[in-house]
Each structure stands twice: as C-alpha cells, then as structure tokens.
Amino acid sequence: MTAKDSSWLDLYQTLLDAWGPQHWWPADSPFEVMVGAILTQNTAWSNVEKAIGRLRQAQALTVSAVLKARDAELEEWLRPAGYFRVKAKRLRAFCQFLEEQGVAEQPQLLGLDLETLSLRALLLGVHGVGEETADSILLYALGRSIMVVDAYTRRIGSRLGWVGASIGYKDLQGVIEASLPTKSGVPLRKEFHALLVSLGKEHCRPRNPRCHRCPVQAFCRYGQGVSDQGRVRAD
C-alpha cells in the first residue's frame, strides 16, 4: 500500500468537499437514463435534454413507442442531439434488445439474475453500446457498483501524473477501482464520476486549463507550472 493507492479516493473527497453532490443522473426513470446514455455520446447534455424532451412530447419515451416509430420520425425527435441517424439506429437496437430480454415494460429489471460483469458483457453486445455507455447504464440506471471513466477522467489522471495519457479504458477503470471501497460504493461512484466531469469542464479543460482556482491544484504538477508535455509552461 503506497501513498498513491489512495490518491483517487483523496481526489474524490477533495472535490466533494469543494462542490458537494452533483445530483446525477438527471432523469425520471431508469429507462430515461439508458436513453440519455446513448444520446449523450460525444454530445453536450443540453442537446440531449432537448431530444429527450421531444421524445416525451411525442409520448415516445418507452420501448414499445420507439420500436413502433418510423425511422424518419425517430430521427426527427433525436435531431437536436446530433448524429441523429446513427443514434436512431442505436436507440432502436437497444430497445429491441430490451424487448428480447423480456423487460420492455420494466427496463429497470434488466439482468436481475446476472452478475455485474456478465450483464456488462451482454450490454456490450448491443450495437451502439461501448464501454462507457455500458458502464453508465450499469451505474446510473441499474445501480451496479462500477466506475464510469471517460475522456475527462483520462485527462485529469494524466495531468495529475497518475496515469499515461493514452491509457486504455479498462486499465484506467482498474486503477481507479483499486483505490475505491467495494462496499456501498454505488453513491460514491455516481458522485465521483459527476465530480470529475465538472472538474474537466470547469478547470481541467483540454485547452486553456483554468488552474487558478482549481480545487485540486495542491495535488497537481500541471498547476505547479508543468505542461502536458512535461515542460514548464510559458505563462
């Protein structure tokens, strides 16, 4: 047990102390979380909200309604979320999957008899569901204890000097999971991922990071004048 083994947990605690709970995932039902997880792929959440609003307006926020809709209709509802043709296919494929699993009426019952990792593998078999989307569904819609990692997490970990910038999804997830408690960790993981997204948006941005009032500055070599390339910054 080195000091570094608990650094991700320290990061979580520091962010939570600074900002408090982020109240993720905003949705009225587990199915709405699943829909949001697919629609938010590489897309700003504000645009996803519009698309979900259109689905709700059309009373199409159910598995059966999505499956009954025509392609052009579904695409029009999803348009504000971008990639609307791609996402219409993915949402339809996901709803077909829920129907095949016999949970079209109660999507929150998906995989009740399965271990988390088995259910994860099942989700990854659905067209349009990759690792981050699968884990978002597992954690936020189905209440499974699994850490969601993303581009923000990778950038933050890299700038903190804890992982390589090109670390793969599973490796990054493994490193973080190793430092988190396994017991009653669902609320922690929900908050941690949400806090990392906030940090990535507000301070640890891709370009022009705002290190000035960053709550994690004390941990960070970047904030101490070192750039992504390991050189001292000019500013």
Added chain:
DNA sequence: ATCCGGACGC
C-alpha cells in the same frame, strides 16, 4: 484514422 452532426460558448 475517419466518419457521424446539431447546438452551444467563445
């Protein structure tokens, strides 16, 4: 490595 894409902040 490229494509998908509208909405938003700057």
Added chain:
DNA sequence: GCGTCTGGAT
C-alpha cells in the same frame, strides 16, 4: 467562424 460536447462503429 471555430472548437467542443458525459463515444462508438467502420
């Protein structure tokens, strides 16, 4: 106008 947005498939 440009870069970016709670990625995944080809």
